[in-house]
Amino acid sequence: MPSRNPLLGTLLLGLMTLPALAQRTHVGALVGEPPDTSNWPHPAAPDGNIWHRSSASALDLSRQTAIAQLGKVLFWDEQVSSGNYTSCGTCHAPRAGGTDLRLGAMNSNGNSGSFGVPPQSDTGTIDYGFQINPVSSADVLVTPVAAPTMIGAYMFNQLFWDRRAGPDFDDGSGTNTPVPNFTDWAALEDLAVGPPANEVEMGHEALTWSSGFLQTKLNKAFPLALVDASTIPPDVQWITGMGTTYHKIFDIVFGWHPQFGGGGGVTRERFAMALAHYHRTLIPDQAPIDLGTLTTDQRQGFDLIKTRGSCFSCHSSTRSPELTSQGTLDPFDNLFSDGEEHGIDLIGQPRRKTPTLRNVGLHRKFFSTGHGNNNVFNLQDLIRFYNQQQNGLGFDPPLDPTEEAQVLDFLANGLTDPRVASETFPFDRPQLFGELNPTGANVYGNATPGPSGLFARIIACSPPKVDQPIDWWKVGVGEAPRNSTAVLMLGFSSWFGPTIWVDSVFATFATMTDNQGFATAQQPVPMTSALLGSAIYCQWEIDDYGTPSFSDAARFIPY
Ligand code: HEC
Numbered sequence: 001m002p003s004r005n006p007l008l009g010t011l012l013l014g015l016m017t018l019p020a021l022a023q024r025t026h027v028g029a030l031v032g033e034p035p036d037t038s039n040w041p042h043p044a045a046p047d048g049n050i051w052h053r054s055s056a057s058a059l060d061l062s063r064q065t066a067i068a069q070l071g072k073v074l075f076w077d078e079q080v081s082s083g084n085y086t087s088c089g090t091c092h093a094p095r096a097g098g099t100d101l102r103l104g105a106m107n108s109n110g111n112s113g114s115f116g117v118p119p120q121s122d123t124g125t126i127d128y129g130f131q132i133n134p135v136s137s138a139d140v141l142v143t144p145v146a147a148p149t150m151i152g153a154y155m156f157n158q159l160f161w162d163r164r165a166g167p168d169f170d171d172g173s174g175t176n177t178p179v180p181n182f183t184d185w186a187a188l189e190d191l192a193v194g195p196p197a198n199e200v201e202m203g204h205e206a207l208t209w210s211s212g213f214l215q216t217k218l219n220k221a222f223p224l225a226l227v228d229a230s231t232i233p234p235d236v237q238w239i240t241g242m243g244t245t246y247h248k249i250f251d252i253v254f255g256w257h258p259q260f261g262g263g264g265g266v267t268r269e270r271f272a273m274a275l276a277h278y279h280r281t282l283i284p285d286q287a288p289i290d291l292g293t294l295t296t297d298q299r300q301g302f303d304l305i306k307t308r309g310s311c312f313s314c315h316s317s318t319r320s321p322e323l324t325s326q327g328t329l330d331p332f333d334n335l336f337s338d339g340e341e342h343g344i345d346l347i348g349q350p351r352r353k354t355p356t357l358r359n360v361g362l363h364r365k366f367f368s369t370g371h372g373n374n375n376v377f378n379l380q381d382l383i384r385f386y387n388q389q390q391n392g393l394g395f396d397p398p399l400d401p402t403e404e405a406q407v408l409d410f411l412a413n414g415l416t417d418p419r420v421a422s423e424t425f426p427f428d429r430p431q432l433f434g435e436l437n438p439t440g441a442n443v444y445g446n447a448t449p450g451p452s453g454l455f456a457r458i459i460a461c462s463p464p465k466v467d468q469p470i471d472w473w474k475v476g477v478g479e480a481p482r483n484s485t486a487v488l489m490l491g492f493s494s495w496f497g498p499t500i501w502v503d504s505v506f507a508t509f510a511t512m513t514d515n516q517g518f519a520t521a522q523q524p525v526p527m528t529s530a531l532l533g534s535a536i537y538c539q540w541e542i543d544d545y546g547t548p549s550f551s552d553a554a555r556f557i558p559y
C-alpha cells in the first residue's frame, strides 16, 4: 500500500450527545401594515429603528442597500450551515414562490417538510459527530412542517406558522429581552438567527450563537465560495469580488453603525440585520393584480372569491380587498393574509398563521403539512378542498366547474410576479453547490458486511474547505456495528471494488463507533491549495468483531 500522504493529517474523533433545544414563543396581535412603496426599507421595518426610511439620509440608504446585499449573499451561502450543504435558499426557492422545490421529505409526523442537515450532535466541545437519529438513520433530517415563503414576509410582524418569531428581536439570552431599537416590526431579525442554530435546518445539536462557533466559522469563510461563481447576482458581486472573508466584509458594511459598528466581524445582530434587510427588498408587487392586467377570467375569479367565498375573511388584512378602477389592488391589502392564526379543518392540524396567496401558483406543496393532507396535491385540489367545505370556510353556494376554473386561474396566475417565477432581480440568486451535487451524488460503491450482517453507510455530503485550519470537513459512518473500531481510508483515485473502493489507500483516522453504530471523522489539519479542485476518495473500514467490514465510498472535491 502506498504511504500516507503528508498533505492530509490525522482526523479527529467526534462522539455524540442529544440535548434538546427549547423553542421560544411569542404571543401578541399582528396587523399587516400598509405598504408604502415610496419608502425603503418597507415601513414594516422596526419602528424607531434607525433604518426606518422616513428618517434615513441618502448615505444611510446606500449603507442600507449594502446591508441588504450582504443579506442576500448570506441567504444563499451554504457555508452558513454546519454541513456546508444547506443555505436558507435551499428551502426557499423563488421559482417555487419562495417555498421548497423539493418533494418527498416526509417527516415522521406525517407532514412533508424540507430536507435539512445530516443528523449531527455537539459533544460539549466544538468537535462533533453524527447523532444517533432516533427516527431513521444516516439520512438528512426533515423539518416538521413545510416551508412558507420568505417573499413578502416583511409584511408580518410575527413569523412562522405558529407566529413564534417577533414582533421584537430578542437578545438571545433566553430571557426574551429585546435588543434596543428592535422592539417592533423586528420579526425578520428575530427569525433570521433561528435557522443557522436549528439542528434540523442548518445547524447541529446544541449549536448556539453564544458559543461563537458560527461567527468563528463565517469569519474565516469567503462569501458564496461554494456556489457556481458564474451565477452570482450582479448586485452582490462587489462582495464576492473583494476576495476577502466575511470578517472584513461585515466590518465594511456595518463599521459605521452607531450601535453595532466598529470591528468584530460576524455577530448575531449584524447577521440578523443583513438577512432582514434582504427580505425587505423582496417585494412581490408586479403580478397582474398589481399591474392591472388581470384577464377577464382572472378578474371573475377574484370577484367569485370576494362575493361567494369566505376566503378574504382570513386571506386579507382588510377582510375585503378592493380593486381600483384600473383593476389594480388597493395598496393596503398587499399580502392576502391577516397574519392571524386560524384552523381550517385540515386533518389533525393545529391553527396556523394564514399564508400569503401571492405566488401560490408557483408552489409545489401546499399548507403547513406540505403534501397530500386532505388530498391536496396541487392548486386545483386545494380549490376543490375549499369548495367542499360546509362550515363557512369555502364558497356559498359552491362553485360550478367553470367558476372553479376561474378561481384557479386567478390564484395560479393573477398573483404571480413574473420576476419571482423567472428568478430575476431582486429575486435572482446563484446556483447552489447542493443543487449541482444532490445529497449522495458523491457516494459510490457498495458496502461489504462482516459477520454482523450490517451494511455500513458512509455519511458524506460536506465538501472539504481548504483553509487554516480545516474545521469543516466531516465524514461519518452509520449503520455500522456498534462500539467497533472504524478507520477512514483515503486515496486520490477510486478503485474498482468489490470490497475496497479507494485506490492508494492510506488510513488516516481511527475511532470507535457509538452504541448505535455511528462515528464521525473531522479533518482538523490544513490542506494546501495544491488540493483545490482535485478529488479525494474515502471509505470506512470497520472492525466487525474481529473481521473487517467496509462501507460504501465517497468522492470529495475540496474548495
Ligand atoms: C431546511 C429548510 C430551511 C432552511 C435551511 C431555512 N428555512 Fe426558513 N423555513 C423553513 C420552514 C420549515 C419554515 C416554517 C417553520 C415553522 O413555521 O415552524 C420556515 C420559515 C421561514 C420564514 C417565515 C415565513 C412566514 O411567513 O412565517 C422565513 C422568513 C424564513 N423561513 C427565512 C429563512 C431564512 C432567513 C433562513 C436562513 C437563515 C431560512 N429560512 C432557512 C425551512 C427552512
Ligand code: HEC
Pocket: 148, 305, 309, 310, 311, 312, 313, 314, 315, 341, 342, 343, 344, 346, 349, 351, 352, 353, 354, 355, 356, 357, 360, 363, 365, 366, 367, 368, 369, 382, 383, 386, 387, 392, 393, 394, 395, 411
Ligand atoms: C378561517 C380562515 C381561512 C379561510 C376562510 C380561508 N383560508 Fe386559506 N388558509 C388559511 C390558513 C390558516 C391556511 C394555512 C393552513 C395550514 O397550512 O395548516 C390557509 C391556506 C391556504 C392556501 C395554501 C397556501 C400555501 O402557502 O400553502 C391557499 C391557496 C388558500 N388557503 C386559499 C384559500 C381560499 C381560495 C379560500 C376561500 C375559498 C380560503 N383559503 C379560505 C386560512 C383560511
